[in-house]
Amino acid sequence: MALVSRGSHHLKPGVANSFDQQAGNLASLVRSYYQRGWVPATSSNFSVRSEDNEDWIVISQSGKDKEYIASHDFMLVDLEGQCIQPKGAKPSAETLLHTSLYKNTEIGAVLHTHSLDSIMAAEVLRENGVISMQGLELLKAFSGIETHESTIDIPVFQNIQDMKELSERVLHSFSKSGWPVGYVIEGHGIYTWGKSLAEAKRHLEALEYLFNFHLRRKNHGGH
Numbered sequence: 001m002a003l004v005s006r007g008s009h010h011l012k013p014g015v016a017n018s019f020d021q022q023a024g025n026l027a028s029l030v031r032s033y034y035q036r037g038w039v040p041a042t043s044s045n046f047s048v049r050s051e052d053n054e055d056w057i058v059i060s061q062s063g064k065d066k067e068y069i070a071s072h073d074f075m076l077v078d079l080e081g082q083c084i085q086p087k088g089a090k091p092s093a094e095t096l097l098h099t100s101l102y103k104n105t106e107i108g109a110v111l112h113t114h115s116l117d118s119i120m121a122a123e124v125l126r127e128n129g130v131i132s133m134q135g136l137e138l139l140k141a142f143s144g145i146e147t148h149e150s151t152i153d154i155p156v157f158q159n160i161q162d163m164k165e166l167s168e169r170v171l172h173s174f175s176k177s178g179w180p181v182g183y184v185i186e187g188h189g190i191y192t193w194g195k196s197l198a199e200a201k202r203h204l205e206a207l208e209y210l211f212n213f214h215l216r217r218k219n220h221g222g223h
């Protein structure tokens, strides 16, 4: 039985339990990303769709140190990025980049890091606005890809500080070319997602590995 009716902004008993558990799972994942150097200096943000209401998002609050992030560093927002709880919590400036993706009802989790390899890949591997990667077994980490002979294209967008404008550019591009498994913002970092947190995690790890491989190959004189 749903504890909270769709669209309601009234929290009822039981909501906090799902919130704490979802935020806790996300927090422990994010702490591991700190150890990998992907989320330095309070950067980056992470979210999952609430199990209590499909129009709510559990997302990291602004400015939290990812080395120590815990469930109380998350908050609930609606699909417009407005705070639901806790009262007065400050959403990240990039909340709109998350919430706009969740309007695609297939998406259950969005992960964003400032990893150096994603930024470097956009600098040195981009051709015609995308980073193309192919030839590795790990491409099979992406749903629907069944052979290493596949290619994935990760679009690159210019970094701008107007998040509404940036989210509109991103969604407009996807509406024309189809949804990729992620995208990179120049000089900034990567966004990726999945139906579940487990799928989004798999996508992020695979993309980081693929960026790293293609960058190393380029360093060694490959293409």
Ligand SMILES: [Zn+2]
Binding pocket: 043, 044, 045, 094, 112, 113, 114, 188, 189
């Ligand atoms: Zn960012």
